Amino acid sequence: MNPLVDSYKRTVSYMRVSITDRCNLRCVYCMPEEGLEWTPTDEILTYDELTRIITVAAKRGLRKVRITGGEPLVRKGVVGFVEQLSRVPGLKELALTTNGVFLKELSADLYKAGLRRINISLDSLNPKTFAQVVRRDIFPKVWEGIEEAERVGFEPIKINCVLQQGVNDHEVMDFVRLTLRKPYHIRFIEYMPCANWDTWVKTYKPFSAVVDEVETQFGKLVPVGGSNENDNGPAENFRIPGAPGVVGFIHAVSHDFCDTCNRVRLTADGKIRPCLFSEIAVDFRDALRNGCSDEEIEGLLDQVLYVKPEYHELDMLPEEKKLTTMVNLGG
Secondary structure: OOOOEOOOOOEOOEEEEEOOOOOOOOOOOOOOOOOOOOOOHHHOOOHHHHHHHHHHHHHOOOOEEEEEOOOHHHOOOHHHHHHHHHOOOOOOEEEEEEOOOOHHHHHHHHHHHOOOEEEEEOOOOOHHHHHHHHOOOOHHHHHHHHHHHHHHOOOOEEEEEEEEOOOOHHHHHHHHHHHHHOOOEEEEEEOOOOOOHHHHHHHEOOOOOHHHHHHHHHOOOEEOOOOOOOOOOOOEEEEOOOOOOEEEEEOOOOOOOHHHOOEEEEOOOOEEEOOOOOOOOEEOHHHHHOOOOHHHHHHHHHHHHHHOOOOOOHHHOOHHHHOOOHHHHOO
16 A cells, blocks of 8 residues: 655654543643533544544554543543554554543553553643643642553653743753653643733743753753654653653744654544644545545545645744644644
8 A cells, every 4th residue: 555655755654633622621721711612522533433544544554643632531432442543453652642630540441451652741840830720720630640650551651841931931940850760751842822822922932942951950961862763753852861761842833843744633523634733634524424435535645645734834824823722633
């Protein structure tokens, strides 16, 4: 079969798969405090429909799937879905991104079902600051979930921290110190303009100086490479000499990584978006529910490859076009 190669000769081997747009938190950079109008349940793809798209894509070279949301662990049956995907021929890596609230209860079952990689969103190590960011007083439960994930054997555990000027940027060193005693991968992510433009302008912090600040305190950081070219994705990873953990920086805004982009996003309502900051999308749901063949799914995948843009053109978008919430995109 033809590999998944786009018009710019980039091989697509990674799909982020949203299984719900619902979430139990209300992070300030993601959605308004009152929440959003959720997609009706009958418009969300079933697990079998999601698995069918992934299975066809895996025959064409898809190798990695990351389950996202919303918050994926709020959807019933997620453990069974993980088990389904773990049996898809050709998939080499299955990962999940979560806010960690239900991780203590589900870590063991997810691991048993075949999940091996997990990312947890954690924007502060201070319970009060954490509550301000997620609008829920729930830090102890999330931290217990992280510890449980470590206990059952997830490795590496990646902790994602969206850095915001004047909110949590003073905690950078605290997060870095965590890598001195834990084998966690701490990943600082630049705040992307996805929810509120005015808030983003005030709190966006580029990473140009952050690395220098870390090296001033901890000494020269040692670059860390993955076992293959796609291990790190867009992250630039480093280690403090002798530390068991890793410090990563994802320059989501200040530096694009479009020339090596190997991913697409499958939304919960059945559209594949070839670029995070683009309104381009190919609808798979109608075809699936009209009894399409696997060959027709392949044709839709070819459409995705054809329309995948060369660059995200974030700088050229008007403000209102940037305000697409992550819960609708799958992170």
